[in-house]
Amino acid sequence: MQTDQTLKLENQICFAIYACSRELTKLYRPLLQELGLTYTQYVTMLALWEQDQVTVSTLGAKLYLDSGTLTPLLKKLEAAGHITRTRDKNDERNVVIALTEQGRQLREQAVDIPEKLLCQLDASPEEGGFLLTQMQELMARVQQRTNSAANIKGDE
Amino acid sequence: MQTDQTLKLENQICFAIYACSRELTKLYRPLLQELGLTYTQYVTMLALWEQDQVTVSTLGAKLYLDSGTLTPLLKKLEAAGHITRTRDKNDERNVVIALTEQGRQLREQAVDIPEKLLCQLDASPEEGGFLLTQMQELMARVQQRTNSAANIKGDE
DNA sequence: TACTATTTAATTTAATGCAATTTAATTGAA
DNA sequence: TTCAATTAAATTGCATTAAATTAAATAGTA
Structure with a gap:
């Protein structure tokens, strides 16, 4: 069923997420500037602090x-001295990313960033956890779709 | 309070939104390709279908x-014949964006896109509405912060 | 072994995004 | 009225993003 409301910008969940994502990134920017990281570099470091190699x-x-985004980004993190990029000896198609000591230590400077952000937003842990769950559920649904779309493409 | 969990990627609301936004955009891409629009061009047209001039x-x-993003994007929409860009005679600093007849008609091809997306996600209108409200509340909080940050900057 | 298919990164191309600067036009105050 | 301050777009430079192509390495098969 399509009404006049269907195409209203303010009714689009996708636009709300898209705009919110960009505005949230802006909120991180000044905090991340102190670490010399962009937002994408920051989340990459988060992933590596959980597990490198x-x-x-x-x-x-x-x-x-994908590699189109990651390759240049990882080269910058390497140039900054936070990581190393090494070809896997067993399979030289693979490039293994490892933290340097400097990259590991950067975590100490980052550890209070999430708290600062939540404070800025006056969000309680409960609210945050609830929204997080919702986003992850949506993400799971989107993933199902993009995966099945990829499979259809792959079957052609 | 910082724990080992604090910096975990899966606990970051911001990352969930950031990743979800990109994945959702991917879901729109094939639908928008039929209209010859990118996602950002699509939301720009949504805004203009509500109100142009x-x-x-x-x-x-x-x-x-901001204009750094919009100016080149609007030039592309103009080149595609969807809009016109005209200097305001009363104040030549302003560029007024208006839909062409072709741009207005494009709406008919777009009108079933939101429904297709919701179907792909198996989302009920209730779930959708609920999440939308949550995102908008978060957005309002983020806006408060970016505005006050801008004001601080402006006061210097 | 030789050849093909697959896998993994890297590269290329095009489109955002944002910060900072520049340009042009307008406004407002002395 | 003249000039400084402000405003709106455009421009510039840098950093993502995604899709498509390329290149290198490996795996699998005849």
Whole structure:
């Protein structure tokens, strides 16, 4: 059923998420500037602080980013001295990303960023947790769709 | 309070929104390709279908985009024949964006896109409405912060 | 072994996004 | 009225993003 409301900008969940994502990133920017990181570099470091010694594609799967985005980004993190990029001796197609000591230490400077952000938003942990769950559920649904779309494409 | 969990990627609301936004955009892409629009061009057209004869800055305020993004995007929509860009005779600093007849007619091809998306996600209108409200509340909080940050900056 | 298919990164191309600067036009105050 | 301040777009530079192509390495098969 389509009404006049259907195409209203304010009724689009996707636009709300899209705009919110960009505005949230702006909120992080001044905090991340102190670490010399962009937002994408920050989430990449988050992933690596959980687990390093991973390939570009493993990292990409966690971050939903492909090598076209990650390769230049990882080269910058390497140039900044936070990580190393090494070809896997066993399979030289793989590039293994590892933290340097400097990259590991950067975590100490980042550890209070999430709290600062939540404070800025006056969000309680409960609200935050609830919204997080909702986003993850939506993400799961989107993933099902993009995966099945990819499979259809792959079957052709 | 910081725990080991604090910096976990899966606990970051911001990352959930950031990743979800990109994945949702991917879901729109094939539908929008039929109209020859990118996602950002699509939301710009949504805004213009609600109201045209607006300035670049008015449009930017609705979309949370600045002239650095909008100017080249609007030139492309103009080149595609969907809009016109005209200097305001009363105040030549302003560029007024208006739909062409072709741009107005494009709406008919777009009108079933939101429904297709919701179907793909198996989302009920209730779930959708609920999430939308939550995102808008978060957005309002973020806006408060970015505005006050801008004011602080402006006061210096 | 030789050849093909697959896999993984890297590269290329095009489109955002944002910050900072520049340009042009207008406004407002001395 | 003249000039400084403000405003609106455009421009510039840098950093993502995604899709498509390329290149290198490996795996699988005849």
